[in-house]
Amino acid sequence: MKVAVDAVGGDHYPYNPVKGVVAALDHDDDLEVILLGPEDIVNEELEDKEYDSSRIQVEHAPQIIDMKEAPSQAVKKKRNSSIVKGLSLHAEGKCNAFISTGNTGALLAASTFILGKLEGVIRPTVATYFPTMKGYRLLVDAGANLELKPEMYVQFALMSSIYCQEIMNIDHPEIALLNVGEEEEKGTDNLKEAYKALADLSNFIGNVEGRDILPGKADVVVCDGFTGNVLLKFGESVPEMLELLVGQAVKESGMGDDLKQKFLAILQEALSDFDYENVGGLPFLGVDGISMVGHGGSPPRAIKNMILNAAEASRANLND
Numbered sequence: 001m002k003v004a005v006d007a008v009g010g011d012h013y014p015y016n017p018v019k020g021v022v023a024a025l026d027h028d029d030d031l032e033v034i035l036l037g038p039e040d041i042v043n044e045e046l047e048d049k050e051y052d053s054s055r056i057q058v059e060h061a062p063q064i065i066d067m068k069e070a071p072s073q074a075v076k077k078k079r080n081s082s083i084v085k086g087l088s089l090h091a092e093g094k095c096n097a098f099i100s101t102g103n104t105g106a107l108l109a110a111s112t113f114i115l116g117k118l119e120g121v122i123r124p125t126v127a128t129y130f131p132t133m134k135g136y137r138l139l140v141d142a143g144a145n146l147e148l149k150p151e152m153y154v155q156f157a158l159m160s161s162i163y164c165q166e167i168m169n170i171d172h173p174e175i176a177l178l179n180v181g182e183e184e185e186k187g188t189d190n191l192k193e194a195y196k197a198l199a200d201l202s203n204f205i206g207n208v209e210g211r212d213i214l215p216g217k218a219d220v221v222v223c224d225g226f227t228g229n230v231l232l233k234f235g236e237s238v239p240e241m242l243e244l245l246v247g248q249a250v251k252e253s254g255m256g257d258d259l260k261q262k263f264l265a266i267l268q269e270a271l272s273d274f275d276y277e278n279v280g281g282l283p284f285l286g287v288d289g290i291s292m293v294g295h296g297g298s299p300p301r302a303i304k305n306m307i308l309n310a311a312e313a314s315r316a317n318l319n320d
Contacts, residue, residue, distance in 0.1 A: 001030050001311045004086040004095040005303075007037035007045075008064045009102025010296045014045040017101070020303025022051045027304065031311060034095055036061040036082035061085040067296060071105030075113065083107055087114040090289050097290035097310035099281065101298045107291065108144055108284060115289035118319060122149070124286035125156045125225075126293060127163065128232050129279045132216030136279070138164060139213070139221050143229035144284070153177065153194040153222050157201060159285040160220040166316045167309075172203060176218030178227060179207040198222070239271040280306030283313055290314050 003024075007017045014037060021033045032055045035042050039060040046056070063081040065074045075084060083106055086098040091114050100107050104126075112124055127140035140160045141148065148156070157175045164173035177195055179187045184195055186207060198204045208217050210231070223231075246267055250260050272278070280302040281294030292310045294302060 001028070001314065002032045002034065002095040003307050003310050003314075004034040004036060004059075004089050004098045005307060006082045006086055006098070006100035006102050007035045007042045008061075008082050009100040010294070010298055011067070011101075012297070012299075013037070014041050016298060016300050017303055018042065018045040018049065019300035020298075020307065021056065022049050023300055023304040024307040025051060025055055027308060028311060031055070031307070033057070033307070034059050034086070034089065036086045036089075037064070038062050059085060059089070065103050065106045067103050069103060069106065071103065071109040074103065074106045075110045083110050084114070087111060087289075087291060090291070091115055096314040097283075097292065099292040099294065099303075099306050099310050101281070101294040101296055101303065101306075104143070104293050104296075107293050111284050111287045111289070111291040115287045115291060118286055118288050120155075121159075121286040122152055122155060124284045125152075125159065126284050127156075127160050127220075127282055128228070129282070130213060130221070130231075130235065132214055134216035136168065137170075137213075137216055137219050137221070138168075139223070139228055139231060140285075141223065141225035141228050142232050142282075143225045146224060146226040148190075148194070148224045150190065150193040150197040154197045154201065155286070157198060157204070157220055157222045160222070161203065163282075163285060163318065164219050166318055167313060170219050173219035175201060175204045175220045175222060176206060176208040176212070177204075178213075178221050178223035179209065181209065182207045194222075242271060243267060277302040278305060280304070280309055283310070283318070288319060290318065 007014045034057045036059045042058050061082040063078040065081045090098045125141045126144040127138045128142035129136045130139045138160045140156045161173045164170040281292045283292045290313050294306045
């Protein structure tokens with residue numbers, strides 16, 4: 001199993017990607033990695049790491065796509081970038097997957113252009129894990145497509161339900177449409193049309209509201225990318241805010257130090273499912289390959305888990 005990794009993607013390269021790679025190798029004995037980036041930068045970062053050199057290959061990719069660059073222009077102008085070269089290796093069959101925490105728009109554009117789309121797919125999408133009372137479930141679209149046509153809701157729901165079955169081991173995943181009310185006639189004209197299109201799916205359970213996500217009323221919650229990305233970013237803020245608010249209340253309560261530490265430890269454990277580092281990232285669903293995107297601020301643990309998830313998706317023959 002060989003995974004190509006963007007060594008110069010995200011906010012803290014090359015340290016975080018390289019350290020994540022070394023950690024991933026310790027968790028998967030069958031794993032090999034291709035690190036892409038300017039070879040002097042990558043090799044320098046590898047110098048003080050302990051790893052099996054036969055399992056890491058450095059591929060020179062001198063150009064770096066900045067997080068703020070326009071996606072399509074960056075892909076066209078920077079053919080020797082880590083993203084373009086990594087996806088090209090994947091398209092040529094020289095690796096099983098590619099991961100990056102770099103420019104999401106550029107990664108999606110390059111994945112679509114270089115790998116192509118699966119037959120019949122209108123547009124690729126990206127889903128995100130969302131913690132619920134029943135464990136992790138999927139929210140799709142998480143920001144790749146800000147506006148959706150009704151038939152795209154159906155395709156995204158189908159691809160996400162397959163991911164739930166094959167990767168998350170959820171039998172018979174139930175699909176719901178995120179809306180402002182549960183009734184069929186609720187929402188915009190586009191959402192009403194989406195509801196009609198989704199109704200043909202045997203595992204569609206209807207509309208759900210925002211309050212239904214965390215209790216886990218559905219296994220796949222479908223929405224447009226604008227709404228999904230707002231929810232995703234809001235969800236990321238929840239643990240930190242709760243820890244700050246509860247921590248301040250505990251501090252003012254007069255509670256003893258030992259009891260404070262125990263209480264805060266319990267709180268952190270309860271909120272651990274909100275930590276995206278546990279998952280790391282998810283693939284673009286609908287591209288003809290395994291191209292996985294992660295948070296720009298991903299620390300090494302998140303990158304390690306993203307590499308392991310990419311390997312799992314490839315072993316499961318997800319696209320098939």
